[in-house]
Amino acid sequence: xxxxxxxxxxxxxxxxxxxxxxxxxxxxxxxxxxxxxxxxxxxxxxxxxxxxxxxxxxxxxxxxxxxxxxxxxxxxxxxxxxxxxxxxxxxxxxxxxxxxxxxxxxxxxxxxxxxxxxxxxxxxxxxxxxxxxxxxxxxxxxxxxxxxxxxxxxxxxxxxxxxxxxxxxxxxxxxxxxxxxxxxxxxx
Amino acid sequence: xxxxxxxxxxxxxxxxxxxxxxxxxxxxxxxxxxxxxxxxxxxxxxxxxxxxxxxxxxxxxxxxxxxxxxxxxxxxxxxxxxxxxxxxxxxxxxxxxxxxxxxxxxxxxxxxxxxxxxxxxxxxxxxxxxxxxxxxxxxxxxxxxxxxxxxxxxxxxxxxxxxxxxxxxxxxxxxxxxxxxxxxxxxxxxxxxxxxxxxxxxxxxxxxxxxxxxxxxxxxxxxxxxxxxxxxxxxxxxxxxxxxxxxxxxxxxxxxxxxxxxxxxxxxxxxxxxxxxxxxxxxxxxxxxxxxxxxxxxxxxxxxxxxxxxxxxxxxxxxxxxxxxxxxxxxxxxxxxxxxxxxxxxxxxxxxxxxxxxxxxxxxxxxxxxxxxxx
Amino acid sequence: xxxxxxxxxxxxxxxxxxxxxxxxxxxxxxxxxxxxxxxxxxxxxxxxxxxxxxxxxxxxxxxxxxxxxxxxxxxxxxxxxxxxxxxxxxxxxxxxxxxxxxxxxxxxxxxxxxxxxxxxxxxxxxxxxxxxxxxxxxxxxxxxxxxxxxxxxxxxxxxxxxxx
Amino acid sequence: xxxxxxxxxxxxxxxxxxxxxxxxxxxxxxxxxxxxxxxxxxxxxxxxxxxxxxxxxxxxxxxxxxxxxxxxxxxxxxxxxxxxxxxxxxxxxxxxxxxxxxxxxxxxxxxxxxxxxxxxxxx
Numbered sequence: 001x002x003x004x005x006x007x008x009x010x011x012x013x014x015x016x017x018x019x020x021x022x023x024x025x026x027x028x029x030x031x032x033x034x035x036x037x038x039x040x041x042x043x044x045x046x047x048x049x050x051x052x053x054x055x056x057x058x059x060x061x062x063x064x065x066x067x068x069x070x071x072x073x074x075x076x077x078x079x080x081x082x083x084x085x086x087x088x089x090x091x092x093x094x095x096x097x098x099x100x101x102x103x104x105x106x107x108x109x110x111x112x113x114x115x116x117x118x119x120x121x122x123x124x125x126x127x128x129x130x131x132x133x134x135x136x137x138x139x140x141x142x143x144x145x146x147x148x149x150x151x152x153x154x155x156x157x158x159x160x161x162x163x164x165x166x167x168x169x170x171x172x173x174x175x176x177x178x179x180x181x182x183x184x185x186x187x188x
Numbered sequence: 189x190x191x192x193x194x195x196x197x198x199x200x201x202x203x204x205x206x207x208x209x210x211x212x213x214x215x216x217x218x219x220x221x222x223x224x225x226x227x228x229x230x231x232x233x234x235x236x237x238x239x240x241x242x243x244x245x246x247x248x249x250x251x252x253x254x255x256x257x258x259x260x261x262x263x264x265x266x267x268x269x270x271x272x273x274x275x276x277x278x279x280x281x282x283x284x285x286x287x288x289x290x291x292x293x294x295x296x297x298x299x300x301x302x303x304x305x306x307x308x309x310x311x312x313x314x315x316x317x318x319x320x321x322x323x324x325x326x327x328x329x330x331x332x333x334x335x336x337x338x339x340x341x342x343x344x345x346x347x348x349x350x351x352x353x354x355x356x357x358x359x360x361x362x363x364x365x366x367x368x369x370x371x372x373x374x375x376x377x378x379x380x381x382x383x384x385x386x387x388x389x390x391x392x393x394x395x396x397x398x399x400x401x402x403x404x405x406x407x408x409x410x411x412x413x414x415x416x417x418x419x420x421x422x423x424x425x426x427x428x429x430x431x432x433x434x435x436x437x438x439x440x441x442x443x444x445x446x447x448x449x450x451x452x453x454x455x456x457x458x459x460x461x462x463x464x465x466x467x468x469x470x471x472x473x474x475x476x477x478x479x480x481x482x483x484x485x486x487x488x489x490x491x492x493x494x495x496x497x498x499x500x501x502x503x504x505x506x507x508x509x510x511x512x513x514x515x516x517x518x519x520x521x522x523x524x525x526x527x528x529x530x531x532x533x534x535x536x537x538x539x540x541x542x543x544x545x546x547x548x549x550x551x552x553x554x555x556x557x558x559x560x561x562x563x
Numbered sequence: 564x565x566x567x568x569x570x571x572x573x574x575x576x577x578x579x580x581x582x583x584x585x586x587x588x589x590x591x592x593x594x595x596x597x598x599x600x601x602x603x604x605x606x607x608x609x610x611x612x613x614x615x616x617x618x619x620x621x622x623x624x625x626x627x628x629x630x631x632x633x634x635x636x637x638x639x640x641x642x643x644x645x646x647x648x649x650x651x652x653x654x655x656x657x658x659x660x661x662x663x664x665x666x667x668x669x670x671x672x673x674x675x676x677x678x679x680x681x682x683x684x685x686x687x688x689x690x691x692x693x694x695x696x697x698x699x700x701x702x703x704x705x706x707x708x709x710x711x712x713x714x715x716x717x718x719x720x721x722x723x724x725x726x727x
Numbered sequence: 728x729x730x731x732x733x734x735x736x737x738x739x740x741x742x743x744x745x746x747x748x749x750x751x752x753x754x755x756x757x758x759x760x761x762x763x764x765x766x767x768x769x770x771x772x773x774x775x776x777x778x779x780x781x782x783x784x785x786x787x788x789x790x791x792x793x794x795x796x797x798x799x800x801x802x803x804x805x806x807x808x809x810x811x812x813x814x815x816x817x818x819x820x821x822x823x824x825x826x827x828x829x830x831x832x833x834x835x836x837x838x839x840x841x842x843x844x845x846x847x848x849x850x
Contacts, residue, residue, distance in 0.1 A: 023763045036760060049212050051219050052241050052559050053266035053347055056310070060336075060346075063329040077214045078773055092562075094701045095219060095240045098211050098776035104766030105773050124259060125243045127251065129715030131708050132244035132700075151266075151347055203786055210775030221777070228788030229849050239699040246684075247708050250716040282598065409645065411673045412623045418645075425645040497598035497641065497651065499625075510639070512630050518717050521709075525626040525641070533676050543849070562699050 022108050034169070040083065040109065041165040042072040047082035049102065051089025054116035054151040058088045061154035071161055079105040084164065086157070087137040090118035090125055096140055103141045111168070113160050114143045117150045124150060203227050207544075211240045215318050215548045218558035222535070224547060231547050234539040236532055242562035249522035254280050254354070254489045257519070261509075262348040264524060265560035267310055268503040270303035270339065270349045277352035278433060279498035279509035283491040284354070291479045292356030293435035298369070298472045299339060299351060300434075301465040305376070306335040307503035308465075311416075311555035312458045315451070316387055318552035319396045324387050331379060338368045354489050356482030369473060373466050380463065388456070397452035401538050401550030404449060411537065412530040415505025416457045417554050421449035427501035434500075439471045451553035458555075488517050504528050504555060524563055528556035573600055573650060576620060580652075583616045584609035592653075599641070599651035606656070607664045610640070613654050614667040614674075617642045622652065624667075627677040629685045631711045635659050636687060640667075658687065666692040684709040793846040797838055804834050 025033070050058050061068050062075060076082040079102045091099065103112070114137040117123025122135035137143050144167060147160040209215075209222035216222065219240035225233040245260050252260075261276040262269030274296045281288060288296075313328030336346045342365050343351040343358070351358055387393050403413065403421045418425055424443040428436045444460030446453030495512040505527025514520040531554050539547050577589060580603060587605035594600050603613060614624070622642035630637045638656040658664060666689040668674045678689045679698040686707040689695060697704065706713055772779045807830070815823040841847070 025762050026759045032760065048214055053263060055218060056266060056347055060329065064326050065330060065333045080773060090241065090243050092240060092242045094242065095211060101768045101771065102212055102776050104768040105771065108762045108764035110764070124263070125248070127248070129251065130244060131247065131706065131714055132242050153346065203788060205785055206780045208774045208777040208780065210777040212776040228790065239701070242699045244708060247714065282596070409621065409623045410671060412625060412671070423645045495597065497653070499598065508625060508641070510628060521630045523626070523628040529676070530673055533673060537672065
């Protein structure tokens with residue numbers, strides 16, 4: 001890997017390479033898929049993949065006080081049984097192939113949360129002449145939700161999961177909620 | 189059994205194979221990669237591969253002024269971030285000859301000891317979880333949340349603190365922090381009894397920990413092991429006692445050590461050290477002197493030419509900041525002596541001969557933080 | 564017990580080191596100001612004798628590191644003790660860039676990985692090292708990051724020997 | 728009469744069909760309703776994120792086999808728990824308890840024998 005020290009390290013920005021394009025299901029019947037989405041939403045199993053300080057806040061989100069079990073989130077050890085990959089921490093060059101392998105080994109439908117500034121943009125460690133890290137997880141794998149913070153609080157991680165839930169159900173829950181509120185206002 | 193020295197994974201004997209206890213593994217406390225050569229269940233060779241969490245702290249130090257480098261130490265060992273932060277400030281103060289007022293020293297000791305307890309909670313309870321005990325893991329983290337609330341009250345962050353400044357600390361401790369710490373000390377003293385019953389007398393925990401991964405004194409000397417891992421082998425080396433810094437000479441606390449040197453001894457040393465830290469905090473709160481919390485220090489510190497090595501005790505061992513300064517505002521070279529680096533490679537010496545499950549227990553009992561090793 | 568000037572053990576180490584490597588330059592340093600008590604400045608050849616002497620006196624090897632002064636390196640070994648009032652001895656070796664220092668891995672086993680780290684960041688190749696390859700940077704990296712010539716470093720140009 | 732005789736074996740047929748259709752339907756539903764991904768390293772065996780060093784097809788030590796045998800012994804006798812409940816419904820509970828604890832005791836003997844032989848010591 002040819003790396004010269006003085007100019008900034010930038011891996012060509014991720015073009016959605018064909019291997020990451022999801023092949024939609026054979027039966028694309030909308031109500032069925034929405035029903036499945038509602039089922040997926042309430043059992044998002046993250047892959048236990050903590051790299052650095054954000055991993056401790058991820059564990060804190062899993063423990064009694066913030067307790068992500070309420071959302072049906074059960075951390076899984078292997079990518080084969082997980083839906084969400086939480087990239088929690090800085091991504092050095094040595095870890096890039098590992099992240100790609102793990103992401104490939106996750107079955108569809110899968111989602112990625114970039115937790116912490118390091119996973120969003122290299123965070124406090126990205127500067128002109130940084131030789132060691134990749135500036136952001138989205139340079140390697142497609143990311144769904146970004147959670148800023150260094151480290152972000154456990155509540156921020158839970159909100160990230162809720163944001164993924166809204167994304168999965170394509171905003172159906174919010175749309176219904178807005179519709180109910182509008183209906184109540186009209187009735188008054 | 190096959191002789192570990194002569195075996196490597198390309199040997200024709202089919203039974204020997206090499207396994208990646210790799211970067212992503214529930215039991216490797218972060219992205220640690222252990223290349224384990226196995227004969228069936230028996231481990232022949234363990235080779236730790238590191239570098240999966242390397243961020244180039246030391247190269248960054250050569251681009252940052254001393255103040256800009258303040259947030260970095262807490263991100264090296266984020267479990268004892270406060271101790272690293274104060275240690276870095278102490279190193280620069282030693283280099284520039286800045287006198288820190290006594291109240292600031294006391295506040296540093298209180299916050300460092302609180303952070304040490306929080307780090308020992310993770311170290312000890314992650315070890316227990318490595319053996320399959322989930323409840324102590326949840327208890328330990330629950331008690332740790334109390335500490336995080338206290339420290340967040342005065343510093344604003346939960347894990348990676350930038351509370352220390354050259355010449356003292358950023359702001360004074362509040363009344364809530366003072367009362368909260370008092371309540372926390374009483375509460376935690378009552379909780380040790382629960383941990384004692386739940387884990388220390390648990391027959392499975394003892395059977396899995398006793399005589400597993402014994403580190404003798406010579407091996408510890410050979411590998412430069414420090415911290416609770418060393419104190420579990422009977423050497424009472426603690427930088428707070430041997431090279432007293434900050435306000436530690438004014439408190440009396442003893443260094444718990446165990447003679448056996450196995451995983452159980454290291455676990456017991458960590459639990460005993462928590463009680464000692466509580467004593468220190470209590471004494472510090474009793475005699476908290478009034479006065480300023482920061483010395484008069486120019487905005488940008490420019491230390492004289494020369495170098496200095498400042499050692500202090502983190503939850504994992506003796507940390508050392510070696511700073512070479514060329515008289516400018518930017519350090520010429522900062523080298524961080526990471527205790528986890530030396531503690532980690534003891535694995536290659538003590539793991540052969542154990543089962544694979546014991547290697548995970550030994551690795552948990554040594555309690556390393558990966559970004560501190562890779563810096 | 565505060566570290567009053569530990570004359571007794573420090574004198575023993577000084578005398579024994581003087582016998583072991585007469586040509587080295589020993590300096591007493593004020594602990595409060597620089598963090599170590601005794602500084603040994605020597606040439607690469609004497610380093611293994613110093614390490615063996617320290618091992619016999621039950622010192623442990625705290626760390627091996629290097630500092631790049633553009634024309635030469637300073638290889639820094641730190642030894643400290645476990646037992647009585649701990650005091651620290653720093654061995655400082657002046658290396659020209661192409662010189663290959665001797666490895667002390669058979670005296671201190673920890674030196675295997677410490678020296679690999681120094682090689683990984685500075686390119687200093689230790690002789691007779693079991694497997695001198697990169698330890699932290701990716702194996703196929705072709706750069707030595709902590710050299711002043713690599714990447715961005717802001718340092719003043721008038722560098723004379725910082726420590727004199 | 729043959730029909731009557733045959734009728735009793737109907738439930739065996741039902742059991743077989745359910746046993747066959749259930750997993751099949753799961754696979755089909757999954758194939759039909761779920762999206763699919765063909766990543767480059769999808770079929771690589773998972774070894775904590777690294778490329779596996781050797782294929783998993785290799786000779787294992789004998790002690791793994793003995794361990795599996797002992798597990799099998801206890802797994803099978805758990806299988807008998809349910810039919811025992813159905814079969815022994817006539818008398819009071821004491822007889823069944825004795826009967827079954829004797830059965831368990833015999834299997835436990837097998838385990839003690841294996842223990843004495845040193846199967847659990849892995850050497």
